[in-house]
Amino acid sequence: MTAEFLSIHPDNPQPRFIKMACNILRDGGVAVVPTDSSYALCCMMEQKNAMERIARIRQISKRHNFTLICRDLSELSTYARVENSFFRLIKNNTPGAYTFILPATKEVPRRLMNEKRRTIGIRVPKCNILEALLAELNEPLMSCSLIMPGEEEAESDPVEINHKIGSIVDVIVDGGVLHPQATTVIRFEDGSPIVRRVGIGDPTPFE
Numbered sequence: 669m670t671a672e673f674l675s676i677h678p679d680n681p682q683p684r685f686i687k688m689a690c691n692i693l694r695d696g697g698v699a700v701v702p703t704d705s706s707y708a709l710c711c712m713m714e715q716k717n718a719m720e721r722i723a724r725i726r727q728i729s730k731r732h733n734f735t736l737i738c739r740d741l742s743e744l745s746t747y748a749r750v751e752n753s754f755f756r757l758i759k760n761n762t763p764g765a766y767t768f769i770l771p772a773t774k775e776v777p778r779r780l781m782n783e784k785r786r787t788i789g790i791r792v793p794k795c796n797i798l799e800a801l802l803a804e805l806n807e808p809l810m811s812c813s814l815i816m817p818g819e820e821e822a823e824s825d826p827v828e829i830n831h832k833i834g835s836i837v838d839v840i841v842d843g844g845v846l847h848p849q850a851t852t853v854i855r856f857e858d859g860s861p862i863v864r865r866v867g868i869g870d871p872t873p874f875e
Contacts, residue, residue: 671700671834673826675842678702681800689839690804697838698722700814700829701801703737704793705765705868706822706848707829709837710737710809713777719810725833727817735767735789736776737809739802744768744790747776747808754856757873763794765868769855791851797843813850822848 672692674685693699698718699710709725711718713736723732738744741759748770750758758768772788791811793799802809813822816832823829826842834840852869855862861874 702843
């Protein structure tokens with residue numbers, strides 16, 4: 669198997685390529701896509717086999733906390749419970765390079781949430797390619813950063829990614845070489861936001 673390699677313009681994504689990538693995802697495929705922080709491995713939320721493939725590629729536990737990538741805040745509120753004060757805070761800082769840890773709703777499959785806390789990580793990234801994919805799919809993507817086993821930093825070059833894992837994923841969306849940085853992680857608990865990790869997103873509004 670060789671992955672479909674689609675070079676998509678980062679500012680003006682070609683609709684034909686967007687549809688091709690989405691069709692592969694709908695068929696249960698595993699995709700490599702650019703985000704506003706790094707390249708990520710993605711699949712459709714209900715595709716359990718694809719999720720297990722991602723876990724094998726990353727060599728991570730099935731209990732690893734995946735992140736839902738949402739198109740906008742209306743999707744976010746479908747999958748997470750958000751207090752009004754938090755909603756305004758999130759709205760003022762999205763789209764952006766943040767991962768928000770929030771209480772999960774019943775719409776989230778149990779295998780995707782933190783079992784003890786019943787929480788889910790959710791992102792609304794600022795990335796034209798990803799926005800186009802999510803608009804075409806009309807539902808969120810399950811994702812995790814593309815960090816190869818033994819490495820500490822996410823992959824940044826789609827050509828190198830193709831060499832490394834092009835035989836074990838279904839589509840690689842080439843959005844150019846990125847400068848990978850971690851997202852800023854914000855957990856909402858006990859009535860206030862808590863900065864759990866400082867990354868590319870400005871943590872100041874949440875402190």
